[in-house]
Amino acid sequence: MPLQSEGAVLPRLWLGTWSMGGEGFGFCDARDAQALLEYAFKAGVRHFDTAGFYAHGKSEKLLIKLSKYHRGSIFISSKGGLEWEGRNVFHRASPEALRQSLQQSLKRLRTDYLDLYQLHWPDPKVPIGESLDALREFQQEGLIRHWGVCNLMAKQVELHIPEFAGIAHQVHHNPIHRSDDILQAGEQQARCYHLVYSPLEQGLLGDGKSSSGLKVLGKKDFRRSNPYFNSSRIRLWLDELHQLAEEKTVPVAALVLAWAFNFRGVSGVIVGPKTPCQFQTLLRYQSFFQAEQAMLIKLCGQALWQHLHNPVNI
Numbered sequence: 001m002p003l004q005s006e007g008a009v010l011p012r013l014w015l016g017t018w019s020m021g022g023e024g025f026g027f028c029d030a031r032d033a034q035a036l037l038e039y040a041f042k043a044g045v046r047h048f049d050t051a052g053f054y055a056h057g058k059s060e061k062l063l064i065k066l067s068k069y070h071r072g073s074i075f076i077s078s079k080g081g082l083e084w085e086g087r088n089v090f091h092r093a094s095p096e097a098l099r100q101s102l103q104q105s106l107k108r109l110r111t112d113y114l115d116l117y118q119l120h121w122p123d124p125k126v127p128i129g130e131s132l133d134a135l136r137e138f139q140q141e142g143l144i145r146h147w148g149v150c151n152l153m154a155k156q157v158e159l160h161i162p163e164f165a166g167i168a169h170q171v172h173h174n175p176i177h178r179s180d181d182i183l184q185a186g187e188q189q190a191r192c193y194h195l196v197y198s199p200l201e202q203g204l205l206g207d208g209k210s211s212s213g214l215k216v217l218g219k220k221d222f223r224r225s226n227p228y229f230n231s232s233r234i235r236l237w238l239d240e241l242h243q244l245a246e247e248k249t250v251p252v253a254a255l256v257l258a259w260a261f262n263f264r265g266v267s268g269v270i271v272g273p274k275t276p277c278q279f280q281t282l283l284r285y286q287s288f289f290q291a292e293q294a295m296l297i298k299l300c301g302q303a304l305w306q307h308l309h310n311p312v313n314i
């Protein structure tokens, strides 16, 4: 498998550093973030996902320490193509802009290569093929080991990703935000190696978050504009999920991850905890992440498994 890192005990579980950067997902203590990364490494996680865009570079910088001591054994994936200008976000995925952003990432991470570099989002002003050619060039120059994409639509996958290429594609997918068509397109002719992101829908599907347990989000928390957080239908579905999970004494977050790992066409899952404790909860149930569907149904019961598969509309 091209995207595996040697020594990974949990090769399909990737750790994302976006929320650890402390911007947009509420406060995150930098010491907690560092402790979490070290804890994850000790537990056998080797794949770390970040982006220059996350928390204005702070999320990338969190990986400096791990990289300093373990560069040869960790897999660092970052992205380019989205940039901040003041409070606004812009697409910048021309070959020149991608090169500049890659150079900044290498500098921030204090490394001379990345294991994976991805187009963060297609730029409406730049043909996708041009952005991807730039990534191929970086690979030929030895600046990156693999190139990849994020957030392509099914049609774009079919048009731009070669057959049997196994290109990393980050896809937003979880029980309430489904991307079945995109996964299907990438699975055909083995075009993509799918990495599911926001498996917990930015924390909405975390533990203790039945509608009564949902925390009040701060003014600068961008999850305030996430429509799933404000939907009464989702809240009803969530309450039922928590009730069923409580009967089986399984944490909701672990269940949702098991659902994602088990989904057809999913190669890896990028989760984004903010504290060691949140990550420990998930790791306690790591046997779920490798289990076959029949075993999962046995463990959590038909009703709960079915509920996770019942799509809810906002």
Ligand SMILES: NC(=O)c1ccc[n+]([C@@H]2O[C@H](COP(=O)([O-])OP(=O)(O)OC[C@H]3O[C@@H](n4cnc5c(N)ncnc54)[C@H](OP(=O)(O)O)[C@@H]3O)[C@@H](O)[C@H]2O)c1
Binding pocket: 015, 016, 017, 018, 019, 025, 026, 049, 050, 120, 150, 151, 170, 197, 198, 199, 200, 201, 202, 203, 204, 205, 206, 207, 208, 253, 270, 271, 272, 273, 274, 277, 278, 279, 281, 282
């Ligand atoms: N390619 C892309 O366009 C793209 C887009 C988004 C993300 N990503 C990648 O995917 C990673 C994960 O995305 P995400 O941060 O949205 O993931 P997520 O795992 O869906 O949500 C993370 C949030 O969930 C809550 N949480 C985590 N573990 C929990 C647990 N055990 N119990 C309860 N709550 C828990 C935390 O928030 P609270 O504690 O505040 O509730 C945390 O900030 C990112 O770091 C990034 O690397 C990529």
